[in-house]
Amino acid sequence: MGAGSGGADVKRLLNQLWVVIGAVVAAFIASWVIYMPDAEQRGVWRAQSGGSIITLNRLQAKLYSESSHSCVEQLTFPAHLKLVEFAEGATVSVEDDTLMLRVDGALDPTPYTRIDTLPAACAPAGNATPREVFDAMWTAMGEHYAFFDLHSVNWDTRRALAPAPDAVLTDAELFDLLGQALDGLDDGHVQLGSPIGYFSPSKTPEWFTQNPYFTRDGYLIRADLDRTAHETVGIPLTSVELTGIEYALLPDGVGYISIRHMGFDTPFGARSEPAMAQAFIEVADTMAEANSIIIDLRYNPGGSDSVSFGIASHFTDQPLDVFTKTTRDGDTQTAPFTAILQPFDATPLSQPVIVLTSKLTGSAAEILTMALRELPQVTVMGEATSGGLSDILGFKLPNGWDLGLSHQTYRTMDGSLYEAIGIPPDVPFTIEATPLINGEDPLLRAAFERARGG
Incomplete structure (x- = not known):
């Protein structure tokens, strides 16, 4: 009788556990309905100064790195906006037809403008030729890096380093080539990250x-x-x-x-x-x-x-x-x-x-x-x-490597610029x-x- 009673207790405990799990799941689903992007927020949005695209639907949000040469999926996360706010400190709101992305750690929001559809070129990172990776890096820097003049770097001339369209390079050779292109930018916020290493052209005292x-x-x-x-x-x-x-x-x-x-x-x-x-x-x-x-x-x-x-x-x-x-x-x-x-x-x-x-x-x-x-x-x-005062604009390259660059200019209230010096x-x-x-x-x-x- 004691054994039978013990079995009943275990069964009752399991039933109670399933009730609790069910309640938690139901509560989470209900909260998702409450905190998923609303109709005004859903859609495709492009950063007003370029560099990124955000897509929002009821279930999922995606961030893409975009330049005139490439558009690569950088980040995917569930579209439970309260969960994202709690976990990552990021919020979105629509103000006068502009989506404002506020990220904890940054002092100012990033404004986005609605576009009709996601560009057809936008896709996850995958296999890419060395030339495609180089072109993506060169274009992103050319369109968004703010301080070539301060470092006396003529970026257009770095285009000559591009490998031939059919060139075959090892990851180490490609990594070294991209580093050569970035050489001379004494900027710790210019960064190249890959599974084989990290590189910044910044110089140490x-x-x-x-x-x-x-x-x-x-x-x-x-x-x-x-x-x-x-x-x-x-x-x-x-x-x-x-x-x-x-x-x-x-x-x-x-x-x-x-x-x-x-x-x-x-x-x-x-x-x-x-x-x-x-x-x-x-x-x-x-x-x-x-x-x-x-x-x-x-x-x-x-x-x-x-x-x-x-x-x-x-x-x-x-x-x-x-x-x-x-x-x-x-x-x-x-x-x-x-x-x-x-x-x-x-x-x-x-x-x-x-x-x-x-x-x-x-x-x-x-x-x-x-x-x-x-x-x-x-x-x-x-x-x-x-x-090195600028925030870092992050780009995902077509092969999955990460590029960081300085795109913002900080000035003192009297107008002084201390970037690079x-x-x-x-x-x-x-x-x-x-x-x-x-x-x-x-x-x-x-x-x-x-x-x-x-």
Whole structure:
């Protein structure tokens, strides 16, 4: 009788489990009906400045990389818009017959215009000849890259590198050929990714590659540089969970904040800017007791612009226009978008701030530098930054490889352009390899001296 009763309990439990599963499935289907693209959103949309196409139907969304030469499927995802928003931080809305795509991490939306049908050439990546791949890369760069003149590269002449239409190349040979075409663009946002490797034509600062300190591929390791900085601080640092931030308040009242990257392990359903601003509260609370603050961005390669704004929001008590950005649109530029830094609260960190930069300070770390330097209490010290401020426009090539390129122009509010040359410091300081190799950090020591009034 006991065994029979146990079997009945298991059966009852299984029945209950199926009821729960059925309820969950029904709820998901119901939510899909609620959050699938509506009639106004469904259809085919082309980015107003070119480069991509989005298709939306009741069940599926697709993103295509488009140029005048090719149209390749880049991404496919379910058309459950709330799920996409929670998982990826991306939203779409239709405003005055324009589809606005907002992606977490980018400060401005991308506008799309409705087109009648998907171009017949649009297809998934697959087998492609070396010539087709080269032509797709060459065309995408030619139509969307914004800074050939800054790097003194005549892109039209690179067409001569194209292989013959019937040329047969190994993947390694093709990869090397595309790299040759991109050579001379000292831009970390020009990127070529493939299953056989990654390439960027950007150049590394000389002090970062000097002998005799060979530890990994001939480079100083950023982690070792961070360790030298931390030893110079002289007291343990506290890490902020889910971020690249470590901080300490020294006994003499100088606050030190090291930001290794502008990434944030954003919780499911959260957006990175408010989440980062919230995470930074513990830093701000500690730094409220400081009489001066050092923010170390020297070895920060970047990440999310939204993360940068989440941090910077703690240093102002009023909205502040910090820069403009435009996107290449054929032979012209789109209308400027003004990035506005919003305050986190009414009690910002207003003490003197020294921001440390170097040629390794890149991308979103430069965006943070750009925002902070608009504040009266901030002084930038060190080297000019790397000069790679644009967001990355990603292209899928016909063979499935990935191309990234810079298509946006950032300018300070006074109109200055720092792409390719870097954001200049207020207080220049030459960084040399030898002291770093010996475990010394002259720039940080100079910053502490300045912060202490020396």
